[in-house]
Amino acid sequence: MCIRDRLNNEIKLNNRLRTLLSAIEAEERKASLEQVEAWQDTVEQTSRMIAILGAISLLVILVFVFLVLRDVSRSQRYRRELENAKTYAESLLKSREQFMNTVTHDLRSPLNAVVGYSGLLEKTSLNKSQQRYLDQLRKSSDYLLHLVNDLLDLSRLEAGKMSIDELSFNPKHLITETVENAIPHEKPKQVEVRMKISSQLDRPMITDPFRIKQVLTNLVSNACKFTEEGFVEVRAWLEEKNNKQFLMLQVKDTGIGISKKQKE
DSSP: OHHHHHHHHHHHHHHHHHHHHHHHHHHHHHHHHHHHHHHHHHHHHHHHHHHHHHHHHHHHHHHHHHHHHHHHHHHHHHHHHHHHHHHHHHHHHHHHHHHHHHHHHHHHHHHHHHHHHHHHHHTSOOOHHHHHHHHHHHHHHHHHHHHHHHHHHHHHHHHTOOOOOOEEEOHHHHHHHHHHHHSOTTOOTTEEEEEEEOGGGSSOEEEOHHHHHHHHHHHHHHHHHTOSSEEEEEEEEEEEETTEEEEEEEEEESSOOOOGGGOO
């Protein structure tokens, strides 16, 4: 009886152990399946994330390439437009230079004839009316000749052909004579023209007296023209910088002045 009970107990124990092992195996299989499923979900999420990032990266690259190509195309278009504008501007400058040279040379010959014959007429006997007419003709022709010479000088400057001579002259005498000749006859009486020339300039110097006279004449004549009252003052002195001597000229007036837009 005891042996039979023991056998029964062992059988029951073995059945319980098998049941327990089966439960443990089932739990392990379930846990493994859940872990595999979790891994699969993680892999799928990672794959989706990589795909989204890849799509975004591809989109960014495409946008960047589009912007670069657009900028390159725009730059090439601007360069072509600039080249065309430059070519057109150069052709305009060349045409203007040719036109100015033609006009100024064609005007200069008859103007010289008018000035020459006016000088010859001045030496003949004229009544007061004829003398007045001749004076007006001479002033007008001198003014036109002055404009023509200015146009020629402008054309030479733009072409880089303006020549500067080196001649010996007395600056004090040149400035005094230039200022006196530059004062217009119609200058208002209430405008005083005064000169302050340093005594250092009463000696020979070497530079281009014609260019100095040309610039000073323009400055003084314009100062007198646009000054209704007050003074026009011309100052000249010598300055030494870096062992070089510089002739300094200054024209000052109480006229309307020059606006900021016109100073260039």
